[in-house]
Amino acid sequence: MTPRIVACGLGPAGADLVTRETADLLGSGRPVRLRTTRHPAVAQVAPDAPGHDHHYEAAATFAEVYRRIVDDLVAEAGEHGELVYAVPGSPRVLERTVDLLAERASAGEVELDVRPALSFLDLAWVRLGIDPLEEGVRLVDGHRFATAAAGQRGPLLVAHCHNRRVLSDIKLAVEDPPDEPVLVVQRLGSPDEAVTEVAWADLDRSVEPDHLTSLYVPALAAPVAAEVVAFAELVRTLREQCPWDREQTHVTLTRHALEEAYEVVEAITAWDAALGTDAEVDADEHLAEELGDLLFQVVFHATLGAERGAFDLADVARGIHDKLVRRHPHVFPPEGVEAGGDTDVASLTRTWEEIKRAETGRTSVMDGLPDDLPSLLWAHKVLRKAEAAGQPWTPNTTAAADDLGEQLLALVHAARAADVDPETALRTAAARVRDQVRATEGEPPAP
Incomplete structure (x- = not known):
């Protein structure tokens, strides 16, 4: 005979809310058996029924927990012929294990009888x-949340907002957060x-979530940014x-961060050269790809x-x-201060450096300048x-x-005066030489 599982629900709280049928x-x-x-x-x-809590400790993901x-x-239903499986709440409300049991029942492995709760x-x-x-x-x-609430x-x-990481992911998924408070519903x-x-803003900071925590969001100004959170989940x-990813540390990733940053610069140089040509679309796609590689480094470190x-x-x-808001008082003035004031680039640069020094406590404007940058x-x-x-x-x-x-420094000074990035200018000029050599390689020497 096909083994049989009767799924029932323990309700949302104490024994007074358990249905008579479940009891x-x-x-x-x-x-x-209890989930x-x-x-x-x-x-x-x-009180004496065994649960499956050990899987929550051993498995890497919730999907793996539910499969186990x-x-x-x-297996236990096959051993006993029939068993009762009790889950929190109702077996047909956000209960993934019952969904998976239904799939196994469709495959003929087990008979599933779901009772309301x-x-x-x-x-x-x-x-x-x-x-x-x-x-x-x-x-x-x-x-x-990122995928299920996309477009909502x-x-x-x-x-299932049972820890701060879940609440943090929910926050990150919303590009334009609601102005009005949301409601945290617990126990x-x-x-x-x-x-x-x-x-x-305080969702993952002022709330102490538990396994009986939910969140009610009356309205969002903009749909959920599913792609960002889905990518963060992929990196996790x-x-x-992945064996390689498991071995990495902040230190071992340093070289990769530098390489990806340089590849972004190279893609930008190629993009600039392709503007207005038939290669512009391909250059856009290549730049987006390299920016994605760099984003991977940021998310990995996070x-x-x-x-x-x-x-x-x-x-x-x-x-x-928050740092960009603080360092742009001409755009985001403190309360009681009107926006505007000096907005020429030189004034803004001085203001930026003054705010930066005040925030960091550095005594010199030169403090914090990485010595290992390219010269x-x-x-x-x-x-x-x-x-x-x-x-x-x-x-x-x-x-x-x-x-x-001194001569090189004078050239850098001239580049600043002309509002030209010397790094890009040198790369562009060197690239022209590279391309010229490539184009003439294999040609017979001139007579």
């Missing part, structure tokens, strides 16, 4: 005071249930499952930081966002910072003719 199944004498023992009703209705649980259930949704609509049909609420799994503007009820039906208003998956609990991609994005780029930055400090460098007209360093 009867749990007390029927048939073998009982997790972490549920308020378990101690009263199924289902494998166990099918009370879900957290029934309590959520009451506590939030809304009719989900009238409001058009979309239910979303927090672990798949709300309202959204986001379940509905329990004595310590809570519905708390939280500003979007590579870090967990992933390593998140592993240590130091910082994540949201912290990186928030940090540069041409380094010289360009030194001259720019000298000018910002009110000490512009001028060429030494009495320098010896064989002082190549």
Whole structure:
């Protein structure tokens, strides 16, 4: 006979919200298995039933957790002939293991009997005071927010927000965050249930999530940025499952970051040369590809930081966002100050350096200038910072003719005066020589 699994739900909270049918199944004498023992009703209705919590510790991803649980259930059902499987809430509301069991049932491996139960949704609509049909609420799994909520503007009820990483991913997925507070819904039906208003910026900082935490978002100004979060999730998956990625550290990635940055510069040079020609479209695609490679380095370092609990991609994005706001007071003036003022480039450069020194506590405008930059780029930055400090460098007209360093620095000075990037100018000129050699290679020498 085909083994049989009866799936039932433990409801959203304590034993008072467990249906009579579920209670009867749990007390029927048939073998009982729980997805997790972490549920308020378990101690009263199924105190001796084993759970599958060990898979949450051993597996790398939730998808793997659910597959392992289902494998166990099918094997145990084959051993006993029939068993009762109890899950939190309702077995047909965001319960991936039951979805997978249904697939195994379709393949003929097991017979599945799903019984209805009370879900957290029934309590959520009451506590939030809304009719989900009238409001058009979309239910979303927090672990798949970036893709499941793509193109949505709300309202959204986001379940499975059980840790700060999930909340951080949700924040990152929204390009234009809502102005109004959102509601964090926790432990509905329990004595310590809570519905708390939280500003979007504080979502992953002021809330202490648990396994009974959901998020209600009344409205979004713009659809979810699915691509960014999906990419961040891909990098985490590579870090967990790819042998090469698992071995990397911030230090071992240093060389790759430099290489990718140089390849972006090379792509920009090629793009500039292709403007207005038939090769412009290909150059655009190549530049986008190289920028993606560089973005991978940024997200990889953020992933390593998140592993240590130091910082994540949201912290990186928030940090540069806030820094750029602080350093552009002419665009984002402090409260009570009108925008505008000096907006010429020289004034803005001086203001930038003054704010930077005040933030970092550095005593010299030259502090923080990386000594290992390529010499041409380094010289360009030194001259720019000298000018910002009110000490512009001028060429030494009495320098010896064989002082190549002074002559090169004079050329960098001339490039700055002409508003030309010397690094790009030299690369472009050298590229012309390279292309000329390539074009004439193989040709017979001139008579």
